[in-house]
Amino acid sequence: MIFSTFLNGLTIAGYLFIMAIGLNLSFGLLRIVNMSHGTFYLFGGFVGWNVLKVTGNWFLGLLAAGISMGVLSFFEEFFLLRRARGKTTMETLITLSFSVICADLAIWIWGGFPRQIKIPKILMGQFSIGSINFPKYNLFIILFAAVIGITFWLILKKTKIGMIIRAGVDNFEIVSTLGINVGRLFTWVFAVSGFMAGLAGMIGGTFQMISPGEDSKVMIYTLLIVILGGMGSFGGAIVGALIIGMIFTFGSVFAPQFALFFMFAPVAIVLVFRPQGLFGRRPAK
Amino acid sequence: MTQTKQPALVIENVSKSFDGIKATNRVSLELDEGKSAVLIGPNGAGKTTLFNLITGEIPLDEGRITLFGVDVSRLPVQKRSELGLARTYQICNLFKDLTCTENLYLSLKNSSWGKSRGFLEWFLPWRSNKVKCDRVNEILKQIKLEDYENVKVKNMSHGEQRQLELGMALASDPKIILFDEPMAGLSPTERVFIGGLIKQLAKEKIILVIEHDIEFALSITDRVAVLNHGELLKIGTPDEIRNSKEVQQIYKID
Amino acid sequence: MKFLKNTARLKQAGFIVLLLFLVSIPVFSTQFFLTMMIRYMYFGLLTISFSFLAGQLGLFSLMVPVSFTITAYTIAICQVKNIMPLQLSLPLGFAIALIFAAVCGVMVNKTKETSFLMLTLVLSQLVWSIALQWTDLTNGSTGLLGIQFPEALNIFGDKPNVNQYYWTFILFGICIVLVWLLTRSSYGMRLRGIRDSESRMIALGYNTAALKWSAFMISAVISSVSGILFLYYTGMISPDLMSMNSSNQALISSILGGTNSIIGGSVLGTVINRTLELTLSGITKRYALVTGLLFLTVILVIPDGLTSVFERFKRGRKEGGELK
Numbered sequence: 001m002i003f004s005t006f007l008n009g010l011t012i013a014g015y016l017f018i019m020a021i022g023l024n025l026s027f028g029l030l031r032i033v034n035m036s037h038g039t040f041y042l043f044g045g046f047v048g049w050n051v052l053k054v055t056g057n058w059f060l061g062l063l064a065a066g067i068s069m070g071v072l073s074f075f076e077e078f079f080l081l082r083r084a085r086g087k088t089t090m091e092t093l094i095t096l097s098f099s100v101i102c103a104d105l106a107i108w109i110w111g112g113f114p115r116q117i118k119i120p121k122i123l124m125g126q127f128s129i130g131s132i133n134f135p136k137y138n139l140f141i142i143l144f145a146a147v148i149g150i151t152f153w154l155i156l157k158k159t160k161i162g163m164i165i166r167a168g169v170d171n172f173e174i175v176s177t178l179g180i181n182v183g184r185l186f187t188w189v190f191a192v193s194g195f196m197a198g199l200a201g202m203i204g205g206t207f208q209m210i211s212p213g214e215d216s217k218v219m220i221y222t223l224l225i226v227i228l229g230g231m232g233s234f235g236g237a238i239v240g241a242l243i244i245g246m247i248f249t250f251g252s253v254f255a256p257q258f259a260l261f262f263m264f265a266p267v268a269i270v271l272v273f274r275p276q277g278l279f280g281r282r283p284a285k
Numbered sequence: 286m287t288q289t290k291q292p293a294l295v296i297e298n299v300s301k302s303f304d305g306i307k308a309t310n311r312v313s314l315e316l317d318e319g320k321s322a323v324l325i326g327p328n329g330a331g332k333t334t335l336f337n338l339i340t341g342e343i344p345l346d347e348g349r350i351t352l353f354g355v356d357v358s359r360l361p362v363q364k365r366s367e368l369g370l371a372r373t374y375q376i377c378n379l380f381k382d383l384t385c386t387e388n389l390y391l392s393l394k395n396s397s398w399g400k401s402r403g404f405l406e407w408f409l410p411w412r413s414n415k416v417k418c419d420r421v422n423e424i425l426k427q428i429k430l431e432d433y434e435n436v437k438v439k440n441m442s443h444g445e446q447r448q449l450e451l452g453m454a455l456a457s458d459p460k461i462i463l464f465d466e467p468m469a470g471l472s473p474t475e476r477v478f479i480g481g482l483i484k485q486l487a488k489e490k491i492i493l494v495i496e497h498d499i500e501f502a503l504s505i506t507d508r509v510a511v512l513n514h515g516e517l518l519k520i521g522t523p524d525e526i527r528n529s530k531e532v533q534q535i536y537k538i539d
Numbered sequence: 540m541k542f543l544k545n546t547a548r549l550k551q552a553g554f555i556v557l558l559l560f561l562v563s564i565p566v567f568s569t570q571f572f573l574t575m576m577i578r579y580m581y582f583g584l585l586t587i588s589f590s591f592l593a594g595q596l597g598l599f600s601l602m603v604p605v606s607f608t609i610t611a612y613t614i615a616i617c618q619v620k621n622i623m624p625l626q627l628s629l630p631l632g633f634a635i636a637l638i639f640a641a642v643c644g645v646m647v648n649k650t651k652e653t654s655f656l657m658l659t660l661v662l663s664q665l666v667w668s669i670a671l672q673w674t675d676l677t678n679g680s681t682g683l684l685g686i687q688f689p690e691a692l693n694i695f696g697d698k699p700n701v702n703q704y705y706w707t708f709i710l711f712g713i714c715i716v717l718v719w720l721l722t723r724s725s726y727g728m729r730l731r732g733i734r735d736s737e738s739r740m741i742a743l744g745y746n747t748a749a750l751k752w753s754a755f756m757i758s759a760v761i762s763s764v765s766g767i768l769f770l771y772y773t774g775m776i777s778p779d780l781m782s783m784n785s786s787n788q789a790l791i792s793s794i795l796g797g798t799n800s801i802i803g804g805s806v807l808g809t810v811i812n813r814t815l816e817l818t819l820s821g822i823t824k825r826y827a828l829v830t831g832l833l834f835l836t837v838i839l840v841i842p843d844g845l846t847s848v849f850e851r852f853k854r855g856r857k858e859g860g861e862l863k
Contacts, residue, residue, distance in 0.1 A: 033653045083839055089599055092653050093794065093838050100787060100831035108825060216783045220664045223657055231654070257675075260668030267661060271646050340742060366744040378742075380735035383728070390725065391732045395744040408717075411725035457743060 003132055005249050011138040013245025014145035015204040019218060020225040020237040021152060022196030028169035028232030029189050032091040036076065036099035038219025040194050043102055044069040044201030045210035046110045049117050058120035058206070065202035066195045072102075073194025077187045085183075099215070107212050114211030117202070141203055148196075149238065156234065165189065169232045221248070224267050230280025239278060291354030292317040293491050294370075294461055299338055299348035301515075308334045310515040311348070316461065321492045322520070323502040326512035327535060332495045333375060335512065336463050339493075340372050341365050352461075367395050371459035375466045375495075377446045381439040385430055385449060388438060389421045389456050396420070396458035421456070428452040429478065444475040451482060462486065464494040468501065476501075511535075561708060565701040573700055575817070577772055579810055580711040584765035586792040586805040587718060588758045594798040595727060596754055597734035599656050601786040602643065602663035606759040607766035609636040609666065611776040614767065615683040616676060625689050633763055639666075640759035644752045651737075663781055670778040682777025686770055707768050714761050715802055721757065722801060730754050784827075788812065791834045797844020804846045811845075 019041060026034045048065035052058055076098055084090040123137040156162035164185070168175040176182050201210070204218065225244050229236025244263055251259030270278060294316040301309040308331045316322060324332050337343040339350060341362040350358050352368045380388050390411065393399035398420040402409070412418060425431050428448045438446060447467065454462050467483060468476050480501055486492060487505045496502040502509070509526045511518040513535050519526060526532055565573060589603045610632040617628035647658045670677045677683065688699055695705045721727050732740045733747050740747050770776055779785065796808025812830070819826045841848060 031653070033657045080835070080839070084842075087842075088653050089597075089656070090838060090842060092656055093599070093790075094835065096787065096790075097831050097835040097838060100827055101835065104825060104827040104831060108828070220661065223661055227657065227661060257672050258669075260672050261665070264661065264665035264668065268646065268665070271658065275649055342738065342742070362741045363744045363746055366742060372742060374739075378736050378739045380732050380739065382735050383731055387728055387731075391728060391740070391745075392743055406724060407726040408720045408724055410720075410723045411728055414725065453739075453743075 004134065005253050006246070007134055007138060007142075009246040009249035010242075011141045011207065011245075012248055013241040014141040015200045015207065016218075016221055016225055016245055017145050017237060017241035018148055018196050018200040018203070019222040020229070020241050021148070021234070022193040022200070023222050023226055024229075024232055024234070024237050025165075025196075026190050026193040027226065029165055030081075030091075030186055031088050032081070032095065033223075034073075034190075034193065035092060035096040035219070036073075036102060037095075037193070037197050037222060038215040038217075039099040039102040039106070040069045040073060040197035041201040041204065041218045042210065042212065042215035043072065043106055044198030045117065045205030045214075046106055046115070046201075047198070048202035048205065049110075049115050049210060052117060058118070058123075061117070062199060062202045066198040069198025069201070070191045070195035073197075074187060074191040076194075077190040081190070082183065082187075099219075103212065103215055106215075112212050114209045115205070116209055117206040119206055137206065141207060144203065148199075153234065221263070224263060227277055228267050228270055230277025233277065233279040236277055236279035291351070292320075293353060294339070294493075295349075295351045296335075296339065297349045297351075299335075299350060300346050301334060301338055301343060302346060307515045309338060309345075312512070312515070312517045314510060314517065314520070316491050316493060318491060320508060321487055321506040322494075322508040322510050323506055324493060324495045324510050324512060325497070325499065325502065326518075330512040331515040332512055333465055334515070336372060336465055336493075336495070339365075339463060340370060366457065366459075369395070369458075369460035370463070371454040371457045371461070372463040373450045373454050373465055373467055375469060377443075377450050379438045379446060379449060379453070382437060384435050384437055385425065385441070386418075386421055386434045388449060389424050389452055390417055392453040392456035393417050393420060394457060396456060398458070424452050424456050427455070428482070444471055447471060447475070447479060451479060455486070459490065461491045461493070464492060464496075466495050466497070468496065468498060480504075565695075565698075565704050570700065573704055575814075577700075577704055577707050577768075578813060579806075580707045581765045581768040581772065582788075582792070582813055583806050583809040584711060584714055584761055584768065585789050586796070586809045587714065587801060588761035588765065589786075589789040590793040590796075590798050590801045590805045591718060591721075591761065592754060592758045593793055594801045594804075595722065595730035595734060596751060598651070598751075599790065600659045600755075600758065601656060601783075601790070602659040602666075603758060603762050603789050604781045604785045605643075605663045605666050606636040606640050606762040607769065608670065608776065608778075608781045609639055610763040610766040611770040611780070612670065612677060612683070614770055615686050615776050618686055619683050629767070632767070633760075636763045636766070637756065637759055640756060641752075644755040644759075647755075648748050648751055660783070660786070663786060664783075667778050667781045670781065677778070680778055682775055682779070684775045686774045686776070688771045688774075703772055707772070710764055710768060714764055718761070719802060726750075788830075791830060794834070794842075794844055795837050797846035799843055800846040800850070804844050807845055 019037065023034060023037050026032065026037075044065035047068045048061035051064040052061035055061070076095070080094050080098065081091050084094055119137045123140050125136050126133045127136045127139055128134065156166055164175060164178060164180060167178070168185075175185070221244055225237060225240035228243060229238070229240030243266060247263050247266065248259060251262040255262065274280075292315055296312060296314040298311045298313055299309055300307065300311055312335060314322070324335070326332055334343065338345045341357070341360060345358060348358070349356060352365060352370060355368060357365050357368065380391065383391075398416055402414070422431075422434075425434055428451060430445065430448055430452065433441060433445065438449065441449070451467060454464075464483065467479060471479060483492070483494070484505055492505070494502060494505060503523050507522050508520065509523055510520040511526060511529075511532050518531050518535070519529050564576060585603060585607060588606075589600060592598045592600050613632035613635050614625070614628045617623050617631065618625070622628070623631070643659075643662050646662070647655055650658055671680055688703060692706060693699065693702045695702045729740070729745060729750055732745070733750060737747055769780070792808035792812040793805055794808070795811055796804030796806070798804060815830065815833070816826060819829055823829070837844065
């Protein structure tokens with residue numbers, strides 16, 4: 001019982017981590033909180049569901065969810081956010097209004113009722129260690145999140161673009177002196193962040209369900225992770241996702257009335273003692 | 286000497302490092318009445334950092350700062366300014382969406398005119414405070430911005446903003462004023478006016494000025510402190526500074 | 540000079556006419572219009588509570604509906620479960636909401652801009668999650684229904700609607716006058732000083748943390764008042780009132796009207812937003828889409844809101860162009 005709850009928590013942590021890393025990326029570099037990130041999750045899930053229905057291929061749906069959301073966020077950055085560059089509050093408000101618009105569009109296109117995305121054949125069924133049964137799909141999510149995490153870590157540590165992004169997260173002025181096109185970098189980073197949200201939407205939508213209203217829930221969980229772990233911190237996203245995922249599943253099992261409350265409590269405590277989050281850096285003066 | 290009065294500002298062995306780099310390294314300096322000083326040094330020498338340490342905007346790592354005999358090393362910024370410390374900023378730090386009058390009105394906090402009216406202040410219109418408003422007009426005259434009383438700061442020119450920056454330091458009626466490059470980016474006529482004002486102030490108050498224009502700096506005071514790589518290289522009269530080999534060395538590279 | 544005097548007198552006259560009109564509304568108006576006015580007023584207060592922080596401090600708080608809901612829930616729970624009479628539950632509701640706001644105020648005090656926005660969002664969702672999941676107490680997503688307007692307060696005749704209108708009007712008026720006084724006072728100026736440059740305010744010797752906290756509390760008080768009015772008018776309270784959508788509505792109204800003019804902007808924004816909501820919801824189901832698009836357009840085209848357009852027009856006439 002406890003072990004399978006633990007594995008469930010790990011699964012939720014997995015797709016929330018993919019969300020959080022996307023949000024962290026756009027926050028770290030662009031210094032805005034992308035409030036439409038949750039909407040990309042929902043939208044991505046719906047797009048994936050549609051593609052799956054037409055083609056019958058789940059992995060194609062996953063790709064379509066990611067790419068479509070990448071394109072959508074590319075447009076959001078390119079046509080809207082650029083107009084308010086530098087005014088962070090205004091930029092955040094733009095993403096907020098964008099999320100209101102997209103959430104309603106999603107209801108318009110796909111209707112207001114929940115959809116179940118079918119698990120692909122290869123990932124169906126159980127997987128057992130001794131007496132514990134564990135769905136293969138959950139294992140897939142955990143592995144997928146791990147792969148994404150490792151890929152990101154490698155990109156951030158080993159490539160030039162990763163170095164630029166890391167420098168930008170640390171100290172923004174440095175990036176503009178490196179002689180690269182900052183505007184273009186912003187757009188691409190934002191698009192990648194949307195891509196991640198789309199992927200998470202398809203994966204999470206298959207694991208639970210994809211339904212309107214899910215967007216703000218997932219958005220809040222992601223925000224909790226990011227605040228808990230520290231804004232713009234890679235390690236923080238991992239630890240934050242694990243903590244939130246575990247509290248969510250264990251809370252739902254053992255104290256269903258207060259599961260949500262328990263998720264907020266550690267965040268509140270962290271805020272009091274370490275306002276910058278567990279792994280966040282104190283803002284330089 | 287039988288001086289019982291405490292010196293105005295004493296900095297003892299103050300250090301501060303950012304990410305392992307020493308921005309200020311064991312700096313000691315003393316300011317007192319008639320003992321104003323000019324702070325010079327190449328870019329990145331830690332001059333502004335030293336100012337921030339004195340005012341408390343950055344907490345110091347080691348050392349001790351005393352203001353009129355009170356150890357302020359661990360006191361927050363507002364407590365230090367209550368003791369009579371004011372500063373100007375290198376990059377104008379004004380209330381951009383407020384008018385000139387409002388900027389000065391806010392600066393009166395620690396002056397003898399700025400005594401708060403307690404809780405009533407929350408509800409009475411600020412213009413009803415005649416004492417403060419009169420004082421603001423006085424200062425406006427002094428810094429020659431009478432015509433700008435209802436102009437928002439963001440609509441003023443750079444020179445005018447500098448004038449206001451000075452006025453705000455004046456308004457709090459401080460005993461010590463720290464000027465951080467008060468003449469940066471000014472036109473020659475503006476320099477004459479602001480320079481004159483600072484010279485006049487130097488007679489009444491204790492000042493510490495960061496200034497690149499040595500000629501002007503020396504016309505204020507004959508105490509020069511040279512800062513380089515966060516260390517206080519030398520402090521003394523202009524001649525001593527000019528003849529110091531160390532100082533010559535750093536300025537040769539410049 | 541004479542012209543100035545005249546406009547001042549004109550303003551006074553206009554104000555008195557407006558006041559008389561508002562007071563006499565119940566005499567001649569239809570039930571529907573009265574209902575609308577009450578709605579405008581309690582949502583208007585919620586918008587003012589948002590605008591007060593946004594305009595004076597430059598902080599966009601997504602937790603304004605929190606004090607609103609906590610107060611309303613406390614009173615509703617006390618009434619539904621027969622715990623205590625209104626005389627006690629009213630102050631208790633205020634107290635709980637304000638204590639919570641006080642704690643939150645300390646927590647968010649050091650943050651600005653987007654981090655403030657985000658933290659307040661998370662805190663509001665914390666309360667939302669309690670309201671939603673603590674079903675024994677709050678009745679879950681259905682919320683608490685059937686809250687009666689106390690009969691002892693029926694002092695303006697027999698019609699319940701008229702009574703509610705006057706009570707709403709009185710409380711709305713008191714809040715507006717207080718906010719108006721605060722913004723004109725040197726206290727308000729200090730808040731605007733913090734908005735423009737907090738570091739300078741500290742250097743000048745102000746205790747900015749206390750100032751910010753007090754502003755946060757004032758906003759919470761206004762929001763609480765609005766919550767009471769809402770509860771007694773609609774007779775219900777549910778977690779929906781604290782969902783992201785609810786705080787978005789306050790934010791949209793406030794930005795639509797313009798945060799620089801707190802009272803005018805909030806009232807204007809609320810009236811437009813709520814009228815749109817009412818008319819559009821009759822025509823189309825895509826009401827949220829239209830509000831979202833409107834909001835986006837306002838942010839991109841007139842970020843200072845509609846009142847700034849009037850302001851510019853007025854100044855343009857007076858000076859023949861903006862000073863730049």
